Amino acid sequence: MARGPRPRPRTPRAGPAPTGEAASAGIMRGVTPPASPPPADLDRDDPACAERLIAAARAVRRHAYAPYSGFAVGAALLDEHGRVHVGCNVENAAYPQGLCAEAAAIGALVAGGGRRIVAAAIVAVSARAALPVMPCGGCRQRLRELAAPNLRIWLADEREVLGERRLGDLLPESFGPSDVGRTGPAS
Numbered sequence: 001m002a003r004g005p006r007p008r009p010r011t012p013r014a015g016p017a018p019t020g021e022a023a024s025a026g027i028m029r030g031v032t033p034p035a036s037p038p039p040a041d042l043d044r045d046d047p048a049c050a051e052r053l054i055a056a057a058r059a060v061r062r063h064a065y066a067p068y069s070g071f072a073v074g075a076a077l078l079d080e081h082g083r084v085h086v087g088c089n090v091e092n093a094a095y096p097q098g099l100c101a102e103a104a105a106i107g108a109l110v111a112g113g114g115r116r117i118v119a120a121a122i123v124a125v126s127a128r129a130a131l132p133v134m135p136c137g138g139c140r141q142r143l144r145e146l147a148a149p150n151l152r153i154w155l156a157d158e159r160e161v162l163g164e165r166r167l168g169d170l171l172p173e174s175f176g177p178s179d180v181g182r183t184g185p186a187s
Ligand SMILES: [Zn+2]
Pocket: 100, 101, 102, 103, 135, 136, 137, 138, 139, 140
């Protein structure tokens, strides 16, 4: 196979810090965002939105790595492009290094190009029968970074929907991006 000269890798040029929309989208210097996002596959106003997010959270919950607690959690997040991102908890022998399902899903959302969480579902089975499992305090704050206080969070177990909450109810009077001068997710 003939080999021509290798194209010189393009190195990002240093430039001014992102401002306006780029800054609010969390786009880093030297990184070019995709020209257009993939087509949406779900709308948060779709009557089937809750059902589909919960189904996605149930499915990913089966992949949870929880050998220490045995407590499996699945989370599904809808981004501003209508795409669904999922995550499950990943425990670690060094316990504090474990990762919550919500945190894993947020990582997937950001890695997939999302910058907003517009709807969420969390699936787990509480030891207190038929009571919803709430996101932990840390994950409430993690969700707040990319979601407005009116974010709907559906809570379910393997059989039924056990409740719905607004992020603002779980994390009232929250600290968020606007407190440090950044444009936060709008309601
Ligand atoms: Zn958590």
